[in-house]
Amino acid sequence: MQLKPLKGQHHVSALTANAKKNYHFYTKTLGMRLVKKTVNQDDTSVYHLFYADERGNPGTDLTFFEIPNAGHTYPGTNSISLTTLRVPNDESLVFWKKRFEELGVDHDDIDQVNGRKSLFFRDFEDQRLALISDENNSGVAGGKPWAKSPVPVEHGIIGIGPVMLTVAELGATSTIMTEIMGYRKSSKYKMPGSGHEVTVFQTGEGGNGAEVHIIERSDLPSERPGRGSVHHVAFRVESEEELRKWVSLLKEKRIASSGFVERYYFRSLYFRDPNGILFELATDGPGFEGDEDFEHLGESLALPPYFEDQREAIEAKLKPLDTKE
Template sequence: MQLKPLKGQHHVSAITADAKRNYEFYTKVLGLRLVKKTVNQDDTSVYHLFYADERGNPGTDLTFFEIPRAGQTRYGTNSISTTSLRVPKDASLLYWKQRFEEHGVEHDEISQVTGRATLSFRDFEGQRLMLVSDEHNVGVAGGQPWEKSPVELEHAIVGLGPVTLTVANLESTAKILTFVLGFKENRRYKNEEQEEIVVFDTGEGGTGAEVHIEVRPDLPVERPDRGSVHHVAFRVENEEELKRWVEYLKEFRIPNSGFVERYYFRSIYFREPNGILFELATDGPGFEGDESFEHLGENLALPPYFENQRAEIEAKLKPLHTKE
């Protein structure tokens, strides 16, 4: 079956124990726009928050499930160990380093990683994040920052960069990326600890379409909680193409969710051999089907198939005020 190449990262979904502090950090410190305040469709008792560029363009979404009783993650292997965020240029990292110092954000020094300027940092729950400069990027275009962001627009975050997976076994994950998902090995480099990282890319390539794999069989398996990543999603052009992927995964006999309706996009979920959850998600319909562009994220949005449960759902949620 002939399929179009995946277009790069679609979104990354992580776990927080505190939706209010999470909202304040990702909007007021990082300057992302909350484009959708909704619920986890598999557990409607908890929030699902989507932060992105001005309208939630695919490839710019960093999302969080709120699990209020989540403990602290025990970091380890078989995990999505770093989520990177793209900024326009090298000089942007100087701006961000100063901003992190002003806001008390834990961060490392600016460094070069595989030819790109980067700045690693952690949020208040230990979520492992990295800013990566797009100054020399050739590949998937970034998004458009929201003009009402508190961050200077010339330095604002424009989307998701490379996602780093830490695995115990390279070969099994590499086979899924290459033989099944159509990624290609692009290059290898050493990190600061002199461990080899293998880079795979897809589609147009560049910062918005890379997966970096760190091999660490010496580590225990990560026990995820707050501060961890739940899954990474890759971009599929449309619903028709996604349905072709459903059939394609069936041919490989890869256990998967089958076609899943998420209203804002359509999806398939499956785990690669090291246990990391992958999602394939369509570029549309997007986030403006139930809210106007001007008012994205201000109110609790529910897909139509949950509207008849609104009163029950709202009663279980702690109020989260996101209308400025």
């Protein structure tokens, strides 16, 4: 069966205990656009918020499930341990460092990571994040920041950068990445500060938008996830036809998966790597403008058609979240 290479990161989905504060941080502080306010389709009692570029282009989405009673995250292995966000150039990092200082955002100094300047920081729930410069980057193109963002467009976040995994056993995950998912090992580097070795895997056109960085840490306990942790990472598949080929491939390889899942805004497939990390494959389309026009994305509670007859019951369980301000 001939499959096209995966195109890179599609989105990262994380956990928050407070949708209101989360909305404020990612739109007012980071300047991302809320392109969809909807619900977790597997548990409609909680919000699912999508922050992205101006229209939620694939590869630009950082999403959050609100779990109000989520406890503290105890970082460890077998986890998605860092999400990076792409910015246009090195000068943008100088802008962001100053902005973080002015707004009281917990951050480190600008550093060099795998040949690219980066700025590590944390949100109000200690979500582990970094901004990464696209100045010396080639490969998958970034998105386009929203013109109405509080952050100047020339410094705006343009997409999801390399996603970092921390695993107990590199070999097993490496096999899945290369032999099943079609990634190639491209380089290794030492993590600033800790000195731990990081192995870089790349797919498709490569570059910041198509890399997974993996650290092996057999000395750590498994992460206990909570608010501020990452639930899963999704990778881009061109079309529904291509996704169905992936469903067949995983079945043929006897890798347990969700099978084909309809998410309305895209189509998906879920499976776990041998270290238990949840991976999703997601189609580039249809996108977020099927139920809201471009000018009003994220302003109202959007529900896929198959949940519309439950709207009253769903809204009754949700704490109101004003996203028109």
